[in-house]
Amino acid sequence: MQPEMQPVADIQLPAAPAVKALACPACGGSVELRAAGYSVSVVCQYCSSILDVADPQVKLIAQYNQAAEALEIPLGSRGTLRGVEWEAIGYMQRSAYGGGAWDEYLLFNPYHGYRWLITDGRGWSLGEQLTVTPLRDDYETLRLGNQTYQRFYEDSTARVDYVLGEFYWRVAVGEEVVGADWARPGAMLSREKNAHEVSWTRSVLLTHKEMADAFGVRKGASWPPMPHQPSPNAAWLGMGFKIFAGMFLLLAVLILAFGGTSWTSAGRFPVAPDGSERTVTLGPIHFGHLYQRVEIRADVPTLENGWVDLDYSLVDRRTQQVYEAYGAAERYSGSDSDGPWTEGSRGSSVSVASVPAGDYDLVVDYKGNRWSSGSLYSPRYVGMPEDLGWMTPVNKPEVVVEVRTGALFLSSFWIALILLGLPLLIGLIRHIQFDKARQAESDFAPTGFAALGASEDDE
Amino acid sequence: MSLSFNCPNCGAEVVFRSAALPARVCGYCHSLLTRNDGGVMVVGKSSPLPFDVSPVQIGMRGRIEDQPFEVIGRVRWAWTDGAWNEWLLLFGDGSHAWLGDAMGQFMLLRERPFSEVQTRTLKDIARGKEAMPGAEITLDARKLAIVDARDVICVAAEGELPFTPTTGWKLYSVDLRGAKGECATLQRDALATTFYQGQYVTLADLAPTGLRAFEGWALPAYAA
Incomplete structure (x- = not known):
């Protein structure tokens, strides 16, 4: 039996409220749920107690009595990144054993799901959990689409130090995952493992202007570079080499066109x-x-x-x-x-x-x-x-x-090439310096230009 | 051919559009109804659906795999650490599929006869064995890994459905995932094992119209 698709009826339902308010069982404060139906835990912004909101009966999971930290991006604020509006709904402070600490904000849009905003005080990255698994080219290289990522941080345990807001899983201070990271200019791949699940996140580096426009955040430290920070010289070096190669070709053509003959x-x-x-x-x-x-x-x-x-x-x-x-x-x-x-x-x-x-x-x-030699006279006379x-x-x-x-004009062409080549050389040196500093934090052997001069027995 | 009845409980009109979908929830009194040769009967009552901010709603239409569809039903499932929606899509050719809506991601899954699923690991699970997250199986020459296994419970339902979504119905659910966005779910209860297979999709992939509107949120450009 063929079912009948009903004619398209205009669905003109009034817009549903996007926020659900609930009372914190610990302090009675009004807690706003911004991703109702998805959120599992909410941390009360007044008393920091962790509440279970997986079902309509809100349960108290962990009672605290401390004021919430002031966040750089207050929860509930919205910003538009790359054409999509996001609301900050959750915040986690995490740290790695023997490593640094970083902040993660959970962003939500009912039509686009979740994203992460991640910062370690330098720049900001926008992370999205992947539904595909990166392919392994070799031990240190992963491939996603047609891009490769070099291994950067080795497996290390990351711990949740502080939470605020709401999350789509049962969040807990002290919760641990094992994380590892791969980087390429402008993006990182991160793998997180716990006892049950492996998840992959791809984060792209945002410019300071993007973040300032979206969430009004201050500019972070700019040195040392982040693992996925593109070298400021790499972009124009690439163009510079192309121009250089173009000039070289032009020269070759000109030599042929205005070329010389043999003696x-x-x-x-x-x-x-x-x-x-x-x-x-x-x-x-x-x-x-x-x-x-x-x-x-x-x-x-x-x-x-x-x-x-x-x-x-x-x-x-x-x-x-x-x-x-x-x-x-x-x-x-x-x-x-x-x-x-x-x-x-x-x-x-x-x-x-x-x-x-x-x-x-x-x-x-x-x-x-x-x-x-020696004769002062002219013999002719x-x-x-x-x-x-x-x-x-x-x-x-x-x-x-x-x-x-x-x-x-052969010489003028050589002079032009030298004038072009000199800034290229300076740029290349600065690029190598940048890449060495960028990879200094890595747990793995330097790659690319940063590997120049790094001897094998450094390992 | 769609059949129209009056809800035996409240008298409201209820429609059954496909013989393959003999169950539905009355949109007014939440009675669980099943249709048979003799007509429609009440078999229980569904709990009201809790408020959520899912962008999908009954009546949403779209197109995927070159087929138009309409969202005609939904079951909400919960486990100890969360809950999610499974939306029922009725396609133009009369087939149906499920759109899993969990943690902001969507999975398009179609039921596949479990007799076709000839893998030892899954057969063992169907016979009552516990699934081991991380274990890999090969199905149709593709590798899928078990990512999750848990007891789930039916919370509430709405619309037309292929089975009666009794509130409190318990299942053992095993999720599998492949490297290219393939996914599958095995569900087992005391009586039967069902297997669903498909892939991750985005809301945009579904070319949706009639998305649910929320105060203060702009509809995405493709649906506005």
Whole structure:
């Protein structure tokens, strides 16, 4: 038999009251129940007695007679976190044996259930109990969805030191669970075990502004960092490395686009034995890129104890625009008490930046020179047979000129990369310092950058 | 085909929408009624439901697993350390499922014949053995772990139901959970063992309309 779905009737029931008031059996104070039907225990805000509200007959579980502590977030206050309004309904102060203490507020919204607000005096985290179990990648790594968490705190017993407000279980001061934690930047996974149950909670770190806007809390201590506090440098370091890589790629592309050619011979020409200045015109030389750096290299194979002055003029055949450069090759050798020596080089290399595309003539004005040690006179005027040295025609002294085009502005790109790289390096150092401080509280071996420099026998 | 009767106790109109759901609680006098070939008879009286702030209510509609549903019944169960609601969802195809509503989390569970559940551990529990929290079973090639085992008691009920929810009815209830949000419950009393299987869902997953409104709380965006 097919049942009939009744037509959608507008359910216009008046809004139900959200709060149920009950009288504390110990002090008679009016206690407000904010999650009626879910709450099992309520701690009276007037006398701190613990009441059982699991069924309509309210029972006194533990009678105390002490005023409630003033809380940073008064119970009953509401705040909106990430789009959902929450009411603080319970508060627990907990501590770990041999460890620190922390505060946990239980938040409730009838449509969204429960969350936790957790703080150890530094930042605040919003915790949600999981309905799935994280997967174990390895002993120290858990996986939830596509995120991994590194083990941070080892199993340790956590104790309830103080409670106030209402809870969905039978709460008791002195109640113990065994907790362990895993962390990743911005979030933690916590496992709590008691004799009956294992539960997992994922808590995400809230910004100070989020918490200030939602519950008006003061800013906590900011150092040392919390286990799941993201490094302030990590975010921009990642972006920085991307920019750096992008610049590097751009550079590579530019080198290819404005890239250089290999050395090609422009010509060779003899050096006048008498040392007179001469001019040769080499070319045409074609430059294909829009702009290029032109490198000119001269080699004087027979040069010895002398020098060659080289004045280059690159002349654009079309525009007659001239690009000039000056070079010299000089080389000396001899022998003294320390043995033979040489100085200088037979080659010379110069460059001209930003030469536009076109056909060029390379005009070289050059002059060979000879150096004579100790002689102050010029042999030409005394009519003696001249010692022509390296410039003697027997040597066939000549200059070999080669030309190539280099990548344009290459040096500026390197400077840009260094300027980009320097802050990256500083950021990286600060990130490592942060991560070392963050992991200093961990019960486990440092991981990632913080493991740098940590030797194995620290364990 | 839905059948309409008058409550033998107070005369109010009571509707039975499915032969699979022969029990109901009269919405006016809380009489426990069962339907048979001869008509409707009173078999007891249900306690009134205690006030709670569950967002679900009779008449809430929604859609899940590509099926529309309506909430038509509810049983409230309690154990020594708390209480929770099991809402009965009637689907468009005539099937029904339970929506567990405990500690702010929801479980969608469908009954499965226990004869299909061929695991030694669960059969032992059905025969009267105590369940061991932490013990793992494999069902349909999936691992489920026993997370809880306790005596539960029926507190109150409303609407249409597949069984008569006698106040004070005691069951031994065993909860199981898997790593991916799968869950299951085995319930045993002196007469029979029932098995329910499903998964955790969120209220948003149910695409609900007709959620219960509370003073001072805004309905969630998807239901407003």
